[in-house]
Amino acid sequence: MDIKEALEMDGTMGSSSFLDHVSAGFPLQGIFDFAEGEKSSLGFMELLGVQDFGSSLFDMVQTPSTVPALSSSPNPTVVTKMESPDLLNQPATPNSSSISSASSEAVNDEQVKVEEQEEDQQKTKKQLKPKKTNQKRQREPRFAFMTKSEVDHLEDGYRWRKYGQKAVKDSPFPRSYYRCTTASCNVKKRVERSYNDPSIVVTTYEGQHTHPSPVISRPSLAGVPQLNNVGFNVAMPIHLGTTMSRYQQQPFVNNLLPPMSLACNYGSTNAAAFLNERRFCNPGPGLFKDHGLLQDIIPSHMLKEE
DNA sequence: CGTTTTTGACCCGCGC
DNA sequence: GCGCGGGTCAAAAACG
Numbered sequence: 001m002d003i004k005e006a007l008e009m010d011g012t013m014g015s016s017s018f019l020d021h022v023s024a025g026f027p028l029q030g031i032f033d034f035a036e037g038e039k040s041s042l043g044f045m046e047l048l049g050v051q052d053f054g055s056s057l058f059d060m061v062q063t064p065s066t067v068p069a070l071s072s073s074p075n076p077t078v079v080t081k082m083e084s085p086d087l088l089n090q091p092a093t094p095n096s097s098s099i100s101s102a103s104s105e106a107v108n109d110e111q112v113k114v115e116e117q118e119e120d121q122q123k124t125k126k127q128l129k130p131k132k133t134n135q136k137r138q139r140e141p142r143f144a145f146m147t148k149s150e151v152d153h154l155e156d157g158y159r160w161r162k163y164g165q166k167a168v169k170d171s172p173f174p175r176s177y178y179r180c181t182t183a184s185c186n187v188k189k190r191v192e193r194s195y196n197d198p199s200i201v202v203t204t205y206e207g208q209h210t211h212p213s214p215v216i217s218r219p220s221l222a223g224v225p226q227l228n229n230v231g232f233n234v235a236m237p238i239h240l241g242t243t244m245s246r247y248q249q250q251p252f253v254n255n256l257l258p259p260m261s262l263a264c265n266y267g268s269t270n271a272a273a274f275l276n277e278r279r280f281c282n283p284g285p286g287l288f289k290d291h292g293l294l295q296d297i298i299p300s301h302m303l304k305e306e
Numbered sequence: 307c308g309t310t311t312t313t314g315a316c317c318c319g320c321g322c
Numbered sequence: 323g324c325g326c327g328g329g330t331c332a333a334a335a336a337c338g
Contacts, residue, residue: 307338308337308338309336309337309338310335310336310337310338311334311335311336311337312333312334312335312336313332313333313334313335314331314332314333315330315331315332315333316329316330316331316332317328317329317330317331318327318328318329318330319326319327319328319329320325320326320327320328321324321325321326321327322323322324322325322326
């Protein structure tokens with residue numbers, strides 16, 4: 001049980017609690033703490049209830065141990081960890097069935113965690129600049145998922161520019177920081193590799209894209225079929241068509257999906273979609289089922305599916 | 307030549 | 323107050 005070891009190792013870190021991990025970027029250790037299931041006694045549904053605050057964060061993790069079939073399976077997998085309830089409705093990817101099933105069986109170790117870090121910090125404007133009226137910086141809600149992949153930077157339909165890299169404590173693998181290259185869109189993501197299982201990449205998204213996936217207009221991806229003209233459902237097909245041969249990125253939540261998030265379940269299957277879903281399902285603090293934007297963007301038939 | 311990556315420095319929050 | 327770790331900046335290098 002690598003995870004167990006990880007958990008124990010985490011204990012050696014000592015100074016940080018799980019929440020600390022989370023608020024600081026939920027290092028894997030944090031995730032595994034979570035997996036331990038002791039620091040979070042909330043049941044999944046309970047969490048949902050808690051989460052239902054719209055802006056509070058929600059963590060759902062399936063540690064590698066929960067998907068035993070993965071490591072040995074020819075088809076790599078993705079373990080999803082989400083920090084936002086709105087995203088939980090994420091459907092399994094079309095071709096993740098095998099993985100999904102595997103994970104479902106493994107959910108026994110299902111871990112859930114609630115985070116309320118939204119008031120955490122707002123690092124969008126920053127540090128080297130004169131600090132402003134120091135309200136605690138607010139951090140955008142984040143969500144992450146673990147992906148079994150050989151490449152660190154997973155294609156998700158958006159363009160990212162790397163702006164930093166740091167060594168991760170207790171891990172031989174560095175953590176990379178990316179920002180969406182689209183002007184006015186300050187979505188960020190962190191990518192790091194699990195030191196317990198180097199084949200697993202943990203990607204954390206922070207913020208919400210304020211634009212459609214740019215891949216639509218990208219020549220290199222022009223051949224990818226577009227599901228719509230908005231962009232957020234496009235990424236997955238692109239992903240599948242262009243990168244699956246190198247790695248698999250198949251976020252899935254299957255049985256972990258919270259019922260209440262069904263309203264946002266419209267079939268997107270990747271990170272970009274997650275972000276968009278999040279954005280559209282959770283347009284503002286406390287708002288949950290506002291379909292205003294959704295209706296503008298999502299085909300009516302999709303909405304009906306909820 | 308424009309864009310992205312690399313990388314050391316810096317800032318900030320937090321625990322001791 | 324100090325040190326540590328996480329996160330970001332920004333100049334230089336690399337890349338296409």
